[in-house]
Amino acid sequence: MTHLSKATCEACNADARPVSDAELAELLGQLPDWRCEVRDGVRQLERAYRFRTFKQALVFTNAVGGIAEAENHHPALLTEWGKVTVTWWSHSIKGLHRNDFIMAARTDQLAERAEGRS
Numbered sequence: 328m329t330h331l332s333k334a335t336c337e338a339c340n341a342d343a344r345p346v347s348d349a350e351l352a353e354l355l356g357q358l359p360d361w362r363c364e365v366r367d368g369v370r371q372l373e374r375a376y377r378f379r380t381f382k383q384a385l386v387f388t389n390a391v392g393g394i395a396e397a398e399n400h401h402p403a404l405l406t407e408w409g410k411v412t413v414t415w416w417s418h419s420i421k422g423l424h425r426n427d428f429i430m431a432a433r434t435d436q437l438a439e440r441a442e443g444r445s
């Protein structure tokens with residue numbers, strides 16, 4: 328089975344299939360630091376990363392923006408002093424697609440290489 332971070336996103340349109348409850352559990356098992364939140368009935372994947380400085384948080388924020396642009400799949404990003412909260416979901420299906428788990432795994436890869444993690 329391909330690790331999520333090595334998988335590629337597929338084009339996701341309004342009739343794409345959301346992950347099932349069983350797939351959600353299985354995919355979350357591969358992303359132990361992420362949690363599933365439900366906001367206005369929309370399932371979202373979320374993780375906070377901590378940094379020593381705001382500048383390092385901002386550098387990481389821009390790096391996540393870079394992979395989002397490359398894959399045309401975009402997160403919500405909350406950048407604070409010492410912390411970046413990343414939230415992935417698929418707007419087109421108002422829920423979670425396999426793409427969101429791929430991008431969460433790719434986000435973890437960026438974090439592993441980021442400066443100033445605390």
Ligand SMILES: C[C@H](O)[C@H](O)[C@H]1CNC2=NC(N)=NC(=O)C2=N1
Nearest residue numbers: 399400401402416417418419420
């Ligand atoms: C037109 C463009 O491809 C779409 O709007 C893309 C852009 N980025 C996106 N990002 C996310 N998270 N969900 C989407 O449905 C989405 N759709």
